[in-house]
Amino acid sequence: MISVLIPIYNYNAVTLIAFILEQLQNTDIQFEIICINDASTKFSFENNELKKFKNTQLINLDKNIGRSKIRNLLVEKSAYNWLLFLDADVLPKEPTFIKKYIECIQKSEDKVFVGGIVYSKNKPEKDNMLRWVYGKKREEISVEKRNYKPYQYVSGANFLINKSIFNHIKFNEKINKYGYEDVLFVEELKIKNFKITQINNPVYHLGLETNSIFLAKTKEGIENLLRLNSSQILKGENLKLLRTFKILKTLKITWFFAEGYNVFHKYFENNLLGKTPSLFLLDIYKLTYLCFINTKYKSI
Structure with a gap:
């Protein structure tokens, strides 16, 4: 029923997958977790532990293919019609995270759901302050405000989409440099009149880059x-x-x-x-x- 798709680049994703897997196992739905390691140079040993996890597939790439191609590849490898995209450096805020998305599938006719992003209330070290301040002020947006402008507040770090909709759009693989692949994806959703539903189901963004x-x-x-x-x-x-x-x-x-x-x-x-x-x-x-x-x- 649901494929959880996680691109990995230089981040230890074990805690996230364990957290998601526990929630999925407490449901009665069919599921899979697919992780693709985009030629990372760090945490390879730790992430190889994912091969031992139930219904979890880890694919290690020898060559970095970038943020757009890896997401499209994740979908190509998926078996189910609902796709939950998560970045490797996030962690769901609530133990009902998966349950809320399943309720969206079962109770709504909508096909695209965005859960939102939050940041820790605790200030980080000075070297990470810029990313934290930016996240708190520009990305941690209430669901009410997000629903007022649903196409403006979308991040690839946490969203659920039906595969039939995704295959109409896909991530543009002409974008081989960093930045704005999410914006283009959402722009295409808007142009083709696919509705985005914002819900209160956030993940913590943990991977704060240095300033x-x-x-x-x-x-x-x-x-x-x-x-x-x-x-x-x-x-x-x-x-x-x-x-x-x-x-x-x-x-x-x-x-x-x-x-x-x-x-x-x-x-x-x-x-x-x-x-x-x-x-x-x-x-x-x-x-x-x-x-x-x-x-x-x-x-x-």
Whole structure:
């Protein structure tokens, strides 16, 4: 009935799978758990323990194929019509996590359900503060607010989808760089009028990157956003960053913001890598960097 699909990259997924497996075994449904290790260099020994788990399959790849391809591959390997996608670095908040998703399947005619993401109330160490602050303020969203804009608050870290719907969309494998594959997937759902139902069934996001890694991945994602938009793959109508950039472009003042990155990026980074990062400065940093790389590479 349900296939739990978990891509793994450099993370110990044993605790998550054990937690999910215990919940699944307390139901009367058919299930499988499929994990694909995307050529990780860490935690291979620990994750190989998954081969001993009931109804659990671990596939180890020799070559990294990326976030879009691995999700499509997980679906290709799946046997059941309901697909529960979870990232390896999450942990369900409640022991009723699986039960709630099963109730959605049994009691609703909807085909796409998003459970949400939460973060620990305890502040992390200074080196992980930026990712935690961003998660608490931008990703930990109440179900009421998520249902007000259901297509805006979707993460591949925790969602349930019927295979028939997934096969109409799939993750775009042209995205071979980091970032925005989830946004494009949701954009396609919206274009094809597939309803998204937001529910209160969150997972804790545990895998907090260091400030420097998160900032580097943010910049990489912005570069990918520029490529995807310039090639007409991603419209990005739900992305405030892209909407603002297009306004600046229309006004022909992207050069001014690009110069702002040149002059002030060290100041921004000093704040963002410190113990009290400002999300306002992060937004300015992202916008000025987008203008900077647009001016530098003349991609649009």
